[in-house]
Amino acid sequence: MASNNFIDYVKINCRSGNGGAGSAHFFRAKGLPNGGPDGGDGGRGGHIILEGNSQLWTLLHLQYKKHQFADNGVNGGETLCTGAQGKDITIQVPLGTIARDAETGAKKVEITEHGQRVILTPGGRGGLGNDHFKSATNQAPTYAQPGEAGVDELVILELKLLADVGLVGFPNAGKSTLLSVVSAAKPKIADYAFTTLVPNLGVVDYRDYKSFVMADIPGIIEGAAEGRGLGIRFLKHIERNSMLLFMISVDSPDIAAEYKVLVSELQQFNPELLDKKRLLAITKADLIDDELEAEIRETLPTDLPTIFISSLANKNIMPLKDMIWQALNEKE
Known part of the structure; x- marks a missing residue:
């Protein structure tokens, strides 16, 4: 996604x-100049419908189609003919x-499944013809119902990416590099902060033809909840992730403190994010030896599953997938 x-x-x-x-x-009719009422009903006005499409990843196609107007229903006719319905507008999202x-x-409305169709803005109902109003005391009603007016409204469409795993970390933590290694996604990667300016999705292949979806979210910095850096604009995209993979570079001066900052920013944005399952990946682990790795591990939270990885050296990438798959499929 550019x-x-x-x-x-x-x-x-x-x-x-x-x-x-x-x-x-x-x-x-000939020989019957004063027949009974036979006015048909009016047709329904067109709906505005949202339909889920798993092949779409953005709302870009709607950026210059901001006026969605459905057709009116056709008036009822003679001989009890019902007017045609107005053509619906279906918006793929x-x-x-x-x-x-x-x-x-x-x-x-919320769209979460492919092919899911939900009426966003309902069309007006067609009016009843005069045939509906005849009775024993009024056998020739001269009136019929007008059609119901449609709805004219402003609607906000907001996308929150659906993924199994959300990557959380500071800029340059190696999130995009990991995504590029474990999936076919090709996010921009460079050695400077805020390389990732938009979320990226990748499908990660797992054992026995299984797979899961990983989302790379633009890096968080301390104070993001107050608008620093890229702020919290993209944090909404991890609200629907099943679990969170925190990623911190091994060259961080204080990994435990950096983890606390990330947790604090998420808590300020939405405390419910902390109810999700969490894993911690220490990245760029090819830069240290086993002895230093053991020393660092002693400083980390004991209740948080942690793994040292290197995307470039392919260190512990498969064990990381195993940990993610196990966490995704654990029963609560």
């Missing part, structure tokens, strides 16, 4: 179709898309 092509927030104007009016027609009311912020 940085300028990743769009995770759009505001669109949705206008569903008006319902068609019912008909107040009366049957007429990535999995993990949430639709919110732009004025209140209330969640309207």
